[in-house]
Amino acid sequence: MDLLLHLCVVIAIYSIFAMSLNLEVGYTGLFNFGHVAFLGIGAYTSAILSLAGFPFGMCLTAALVAAGLTGLLLSIPALRLQGDYFGIATLGFGEILRLVFQNEVWLTKGPMGLPGIPKPEMLGVRFESLPEYLGLAVIAVLLTYLILGSVTESPFGRALRAVRDDETAAEVLGKNAFAFKTRSFVIGSIFAGLAGVLWAHYTTFISPSDFTLNETIVVLLIVVLGGKGTRPGPVVGAIALIFLQESMRFLRLPPEWTRYLGPLQQMVFGALLVALMVFRPEGLIREKGRK
């Protein structure tokens, strides 16, 4: 039972992370391969501040602001690059940030990580036990779903999709494509930061190895599997992928094979991605009108 609740919390956090990436990849056409950086910034900011004794509400706010500001700072140079080059720049940024977490020992304790992050307490409620934390995570998922949903359904979201379809055409209709992409990137970064905060206070221990390229790949896979550019896609993708990943734990493998379990997981993900490209390139949920 606890395992199931645990899975639900993990799914909730990945859902938020994937929804934030979906705004960028799905709606705006920005292939961000360094999205994990903002998960890390959210997690580290909130962890460091709460370990210094600040109340959770303040840590959360600071973490979201830090993620958003970093997103803004990165977007100014990175969004001047087109397509693939933007992807490479963000990939590099994700790695740089991981190295910062690893090497700035005075701030992050480096590879030792930060243990003992307190469970969150807000408005007099302490989210200590699993069901309580799940409640908090579900509220966060719903808020993210509603906020990002209304963003994408608004004229602003329409402009994002227009920029994704044809930047030049959007510009000659009076839309500043760069400004729209920047805003999308900053909003995406903020919600990735939120996922990071929830992660840090859930596991109560974070280290640089939580924020590797692998996380970016997993979340991209979730977005693509679920159906990019759709509202429920990332949530569906997170449920499907996390269940698949965790169910592999229960494979009855001969003991001498268990050491292959990790690599096997990667292979299954790879095979899944290939199968998806062949049989359902649009993902589980299809964006309306897209072929």
Next chain:
Amino acid sequence: MNVPQGENGPVLLLEVEEVFAGYGKIEVLHGTSIRVREGEIVCIIGPNGSGKSTLLKTIVGLLKPTRGSVRLSGKEVGRLDPQEKVRLGMAYIPQGRNVFPSLTVLENLQMGGVSLGDAGAVRRAVEEVLEEYPVLKGRVRAQAGNLSGGEKQILALARAVMTRPRLILLDEPSIGLAPRIIEEIYNRLQEINRRGVSLAIVEQNARKALAVAHRGYVLDLGVTRLEDTGAHLLDNEEVRMLYLGEKGNGPEQEPQDPGSRR
């Protein structure tokens, strides 16, 4: 042909003077000049690589001139970005009918409402445009990517009209369309023009465009080679030989897009 007259003849809307522009180190326009008066249809013809599309991109601000000036109603606009020029009444329809394929017809039109301000004004403008373009009316919920070539071009035109332009720049509006559709597009363009909107049309197969244009320019290797009324250019022996592809054995055929229905 009734072009509005100012005190000293027709009022100048667009003046492109001795403009140099290109892509990075490659200069395409070497001192091109054209003028468009209010209420006028101007056609720019010329062979491949003569800089016609580059000229339009420079006028709308996608490219910035390295030298020379672009003036709209006497105001220098050469350094402005496209999104600022929309607000000054300039619309641009790029080559190849680029509607937003994943947006619906309605959403495409709404995208054109940027200069109108509030949502109510946009909705009224959309309704007006739909009345004028009944082809689109039945398809407002359709994805623009699923329209035929002709419908896409009509949509691109309707979307440009939504911005309430004084000047529309069109890059090869007839390319890849069946003759009957080209006819319809040009009828629409003349209708828009009758309401006082100036048009600058770039065409490679220029017979149709010259026939409706008040004036025309012949562009060659980035410089303005000839300027005359549309009718005169059509009659000009050299133009017919060099740019309309006439070698005494009948008119050139428009290339046809096998994919364009309706």
